Amino acid sequence: MKLKYAWMCAVLGAGLMVGCGESSEQEEPTVIETDAGDEDVEQIGEVDDRDALAELPCGEEMLADWPLQEEVSDASVEITEEGGVFTATLDASAGGTQGAASNPFVYLNLTTGEKAELNDVEAALSEGWHLGFKRFIIRSNSGDSGPGGVLVTKVSNTTFEEVDSVPGNPEAYRTDDTYDASCTPELDPIGTPMTAFNYLNLDNPSGSQSWYSYGGGISPVAGDVYVVRDPEAGVAYKLEITGWSDGEFELRWAELN
Amino acid sequence: MQRYAQQRIVAAALAAAALVVGVSEAQALRPTNPGHPQSYGVEARYLDSTGGHVRVWYVTEGEHRSPRVAEDGETPEIADMVAEVGDDVFEAMATHGFRLPLVDSELYPTSADDGGDGRFDIYLINFEAGDGQFVPEYCTSESPERCAGYAMLDHAFMPLYYPSRELAVKIVVSHEIFHAVQAAYRADWPGWASEGSASWYEELVYPEQDDFERLTGYYFEDSARSLNDRARGPSDGFSYGAGIFFYFLDVVFGPEMIVAVAERFATSETIEDALQAELLDNFSEADDAVELFAIYNLFTGELAGEGEGYPQAERFAGVEVVELPGDGAFNWEQNVDAFSARFARWEVTVPMTLTPVEAEGWPAARLALIRGGQQENDGYESLEVGDTVEVGPEDSPVYLVASQGLEEDAVISAQGRVLREDPQVPSNDGRDEEGGGCSQAGSGSTSGVVWALLGLCLMGRRVRRKR
Numbered sequence: 001m002k003l004k005y006a007w008m009c010a011v012l013g014a015g016l017m018v019g020c021g022e023s024s025e026q027e028e029p030t031v032i033e034t035d036a037g038d039e040d041v042e043q044i045g046e047v048d049d050r051d052a053l054a055e056l057p058c059g060e061e062m063l064a065d066w067p068l069q070e071e072v073s074d075a076s077v078e079i080t081e082e083g084g085v086f087t088a089t090l091d092a093s094a095g096g097t098q099g100a101a102s103n104p105f106v107y108l109n110l111t112t113g114e115k116a117e118l119n120d121v122e123a124a125l126s127e128g129w130h131l132g133f134k135r136f137i138i139r140s141n142s143g144d145s146g147p148g149g150v151l152v153t154k155v156s157n158t159t160f161e162e163v164d165s166v167p168g169n170p171e172a173y174r175t176d177d178t179y180d181a182s183c184t185p186e187l188d189p190i191g192t193p194m195t196a197f198n199y200l201n202l203d204n205p206s207g208s209q210s211w212y213s214y215g216g217g218i219s220p221v222a223g224d225v226y227v228v229r230d231p232e233a234g235v236a237y238k239l240e241i242t243g244w245s246d247g248e249f250e251l252r253w254a255e256l257n
Numbered sequence: 258m259q260r261y262a263q264q265r266i267v268a269a270a271l272a273a274a275a276l277v278v279g280v281s282e283a284q285a286l287r288p289t290n291p292g293h294p295q296s297y298g299v300e301a302r303y304l305d306s307t308g309g310h311v312r313v314w315y316v317t318e319g320e321h322r323s324p325r326v327a328e329d330g331e332t333p334e335i336a337d338m339v340a341e342v343g344d345d346v347f348e349a350m351a352t353h354g355f356r357l358p359l360v361d362s363e364l365y366p367t368s369a370d371d372g373g374d375g376r377f378d379i380y381l382i383n384f385e386a387g388d389g390q391f392v393p394e395y396c397t398s399e400s401p402e403r404c405a406g407y408a409m410l411d412h413a414f415m416p417l418y419y420p421s422r423e424l425a426v427k428i429v430v431s432h433e434i435f436h437a438v439q440a441a442y443r444a445d446w447p448g449w450a451s452e453g454s455a456s457w458y459e460e461l462v463y464p465e466q467d468d469f470e471r472l473t474g475y476y477f478e479d480s481a482r483s484l485n486d487r488a489r490g491p492s493d494g495f496s497y498g499a500g501i502f503f504y505f506l507d508v509v510f511g512p513e514m515i516v517a518v519a520e521r522f523a524t525s526e527t528i529e530d531a532l533q534a535e536l537l538d539n540f541s542e543a544d545d546a547v548e549l550f551a552i553y554n555l556f557t558g559e560l561a562g563e564g565e566g567y568p569q570a571e572r573f574a575g576v577e578v579v580e581l582p583g584d585g586a587f588n589w590e591q592n593v594d595a596f597s598a599r600f601a602r603w604e605v606t607v608p609m610t611l612t613p614v615e616a617e618g619w620p621a622a623r624l625a626l627i628r629g630g631q632q633e634n635d636g637y638e639s640l641e642v643g644d645t646v647e648v649g650p651e652d653s654p655v656y657l658v659a660s661q662g663l664e665e666d667a668v669i670s671a672q673g674r675v676l677r678e679d680p681q682v683p684s685n686d687g688r689d690e691e692g693g694g695c696s697q698a699g700s701g702s703t704s705g706v707v708w709a710l711l712g713l714c715l716m717g718r719r720v721r722r723k724r
Contacts, residue, residue, distance in 0.1 A: 042585060046590060047619070050592065
C-alpha cells in the first residue's frame, strides 16, 4: 500500500514539497481474522464478458452496429400459460424511435416461458435465450447473434392452431447471419442489420423485408406462424406475433411435438 | 442541436497531381458555389471582422437567408455577432498558445476558392440538423497531414436550444474554430479527442455558457466507459462528454497542458501516446493522472464539496457509485475498462478490512481508498493487490475509486471482511505510522485531506467560473 501524497509531491514539484516525508511505504496491518465464510460474502458487481465478445469474429462490429448494451432491460414482460400455450405482452419500446439504440434488447426464453435476465453482451455469449426484441427488431440466438444454434422458419397462410408439426425441410430455416466474411453487416431497407426474421421475409409485399407489413404503421402479417427450433435441446416451438404497437409485442407460442 | 462531427470532405488521398507542390488536391466547394450541396443559390455577401481574422458570408434572400436584415440591406445581426466572436476566439487562441488555423490563401492552389483572402471563412447557412461544422479542404502532403478549411454555422441560431442567440454564437464559433485549430496540428484527431477538446474550449473562452456542462453529462452518465471509446451509433454524444478530461487537465495544469498535448500529437503516433508522454512529465506514472481524474469526477454532483476538486463541481452530473455493505463481508468485482473508472461508497459501521485481490485472467485495476470521516488521516491510499487495510466507523463514509490507465482493460476485485482481532496481539490500524505523509494532512469533511493536498496543485489558478 502506498499513500498517494508521494505522487502529489511529484506534481507539486520540489518547491511545494514542504511537509512531505521521504517514505511512502506503510506496514501492513497486523492481526486480522476475518469472517471469510463464502456463504456470508455478498457479491457486489460482476465482471462481464464484453472483452470476450469483442474477440469473437465480428464482435467489435456487433458491439457498434446494434449497438449492444451492457444493461439488462427492465422492460415489462407479462407471460401467462394455459394448456401449453404461452401468451406474452413484451414491452420492447424502450427509448422510442430516437433512443432505442441506447437501450438493450429484451430476451425471451421460450422453454422457461420467462424473460431472460441478460444484457446484450451476455446474451451474445449465452444459450439461455431464444429470441431478442427491440422496437420492431427480432433477433434469434443463432449465427452472429448468439451461440444457441436456434433455427427459424415460417409457415404462411395458416393459423396458429393448424401448425402442429415441425417443418422438415432444413433449407427452409434461417439464422441471424448478419455479417459477411469481411464483417460488413447485411442491412434491410431501413438500415437495420439483418436477422433470420428478415431473411424469411425478403418477399414481404410491403417491402419491409421483415416480419411486419409496413404501410401507415407496422403490423404483423396475418397468417404467418414461425417455427423456432432449438436443435441442441431437441425442442421446437410455433410462434405467432399477434400484435405490435409502438414497440410492444403481443406473442403466443407453444411447443411442437 | 448536436454539432456535426468534423467531417473531412477533402479528397486529399485521391489527389493525382497536386496543383501546388506540397498540397493535396481536393474537389472542395463552398456554399457560394452552385455545386455545393447546401449552395446559397443566390449572390452571397460578406462581412469582414474588424480584427481581421474572419470573413462571414451570408445571404439576404432564399432558404439560407439570415434573419434580421434591414430593407436597406444592412448586415444581419447574426453576421455581426459571428464576426465579433470570431475575432475574440482567434485572439484567445493566440493568448493560450495554440496554433492558429492554417491560412487557406497560403495553402490553396490558385484555382481554388479560398474566400478571397487569408481570413478564416464562416458561411451562415440554414442547417436542417446540427448547428455548425468545420470543413477541412486542402491539406499539406506531409505526414501527418495538416489542413485548412472553412466553417459553416447556422444562419439564425434561433434560441430554442440555447439561452440566447449571443451565447449560441459564442458556443458554436469557439467550438468550430477549435476544430480548425486542431487541423493545424494534424487532420486525424480521433473523435473523443476532437470533440472533447473542442467542447472544453467552449468552457475555456466562454465559461458563462452551460453547453460544456450539458455535454459532460454524456460522460457522467456512462463513466465506466473508456473515455477514448469509439462512437457507437449515429447519435452517440460520449465523445463530446470527453471534454471533462481536457477540463481536468486545464484545472490541474492550465490550458498549456492541452497546448503541449496537441503539439506532441503533431509528431506522435497517437493522441494517447502524446497524452501519456505529457503526463509522464508531471506524474511518476501516467496512470496516476487517470486515478486523480477519477477522484475529481467522484466528487461532483451531490458529492461536490465546497472549494474542492473542480470549481463549482456540483454543476456536473456526478458518477454512478455503488454501495458496499458496512457490516458484513463482500466481494466487489467489476470491469474497469482502459481509461475508465468505477466508484463505490462504503458506510462502515463495524471495524472491517479491505484487500484487493487478483481477478483470474485480468489485470488488476488501481484502487484508491479515501477516508471521508472525521478521523485524522493521511490523504488517500492507493492499494495494491495483497495489501490489507483496516477501516472503521470513524472513517465513514469511505470511498473507493477503481481506475485503469490507457493501456488495457482490467478488473477490480476487492474483498471486504469484518475485522475480528486476535486478543493476543495488539491491533495496528496502519495509519499512524512514521515514515510518510504530508504534514498538511488533517481532519476535515468528506475527502478533506485529499482536497487539502490537491488544493496545493490548484494554488494560483483562477476560478474562472461564477454562476
